[in-house]
Amino acid sequence: MTEQKIPLAGVIGTPVAHSKSPQLHRHWLNTHGITGYYIPMDVSTDDFETVLRTLPKAGFVGVNVTVPHKETALALADLATDRATLIGAANTLIFRKDGKIHADNTDGYGFIENLKQSGLAWNPASGPAAVLGAGGAARAVVASLLDAGVPEILISNRTRVRAESLQSDFGKRLKIYDWVQAGNMLEDATTVINTTSLGMLGRPPLRVPLDGLRKGAVVTDLVYAPLKTRFLEVAEEMGCHTVDGLGMLLHQAVPGFERWFGTRPEVDSAARAAALR
Numbered sequence: 430m431t432e433q434k435i436p437l438a439g440v441i442g443t444p445v446a447h448s449k450s451p452q453l454h455r456h457w458l459n460t461h462g463i464t465g466y467y468i469p470m471d472v473s474t475d476d477f478e479t480v481l482r483t484l485p486k487a488g489f490v491g492v493n494v495t496v497p498h499k500e501t502a503l504a505l506a507d508l509a510t511d512r513a514t515l516i517g518a519a520n521t522l523i524f525r526k527d528g529k530i531h532a533d534n535t536d537g538y539g540f541i542e543n544l545k546q547s548g549l550a551w552n553p554a555s556g557p558a559a560v561l562g563a564g565g566a567a568r569a570v571v572a573s574l575l576d577a578g579v580p581e582i583l584i585s586n587r588t589r590v591r592a593e594s595l596q597s598d599f600g601k602r603l604k605i606y607d608w609v610q611a612g613n614m615l616e617d618a619t620t621v622i623n624t625t626s627l628g629m630l631g632r633p634p635l636r637v638p639l640d641g642l643r644k645g646a647v648v649t650d651l652v653y654a655p656l657k658t659r660f661l662e663v664a665e666e667m668g669c670h671t672v673d674g675l676g677m678l679l680h681q682a683v684p685g686f687e688r689w690f691g692t693r694p695e696v697d698s699a700a701r702a703a704a705l706r
């Protein structure tokens with residue numbers, strides 16, 4: 430009698446202890462009665478490739494990849510989705526039965542789904558989007574905003590050259606503002622996103638002047654610890670609609686879980702509670 434293998438998945442990064450993904454996937458596995466496991470794996474840059482090539486032999490069906498391995502993960506993959514290639518990084522890997530590693534990037538998808546399911550009737554075409562930051566997360570956000578039909582993206586980053594690199598990759602629909610002028614780009618924006626790590630617990634606050642925020646704009650923060658950042662608090666006081674960043678984390682996890690475990694999980698209040706536990 431051949432016994433069914435127990436499917437394993439997990440998240441590889443360093444550090445990874447703070448990740449909310451293990452408790453989220455555990456919740457989904459329990460909800461759907463799936464015998465499987467999702468494990469946090471703290472792996473150094475030196476060991477990443479060796480670990481990645483070993484995991485399928487140990488019963489892993491795929492993994493999430495986080496900082497600092499996302500670019501290497503894409504480079505090591507045998508096949509990649511268009512969106513992973515465009516973003517230049519992978520956060521979801523599928524280990525195929527034929528031994529090939531398939532790379533995807535679901536960060537932008539998670540970002541857009543979070544806005545779509547916020548109950549705000551968010552319309553990407555309603556006006557320009559303002560993006561604070563031009564790091565790895567911003568790349569996924571910019572790619573997905575353009576794909577969703579945003580007419581123009583106003584972007585500002587402390588290190589201007591990173592914003593310029595995004596502009597050269599994504600084209601003239603991006604307009605760059607100096608970091609000291611970031612407040613000025615908010616006036617026209619109907620969607621505003623903080624993709625920097627500023628405002629996160631233990632990090633410095635976001636000091637961009639927010640008095641230019643337009644009433645009724647949809648404002649979201651990729652930072653989800655704390656859940657309600659000062660940025661979102663101020664935006665709310667100014668009559669903006671706010672969406673916290675936890676939903677992006679939940680939504681980006683959906684495609685991976687579905688591919689690995691064969692069931693599409695729900696992003697609902699129970700999933701939110703599980704991620705916050």
Ligand code: ATR
Nearest residue numbers: 562563564565566567586587588591624625626633
């Ligand atoms: P991630 O993949 O999460 O985007 P990242 O690539 O390190 O991580 O990017 C972090 C973002 O936060 C960048 O836009 C970074 O600006 P720089 O490109 O100038 O580093 C921004 N950021 C981090 N600390 C900052 C600070 N003290 N002031 C302004 N921006 C900051």
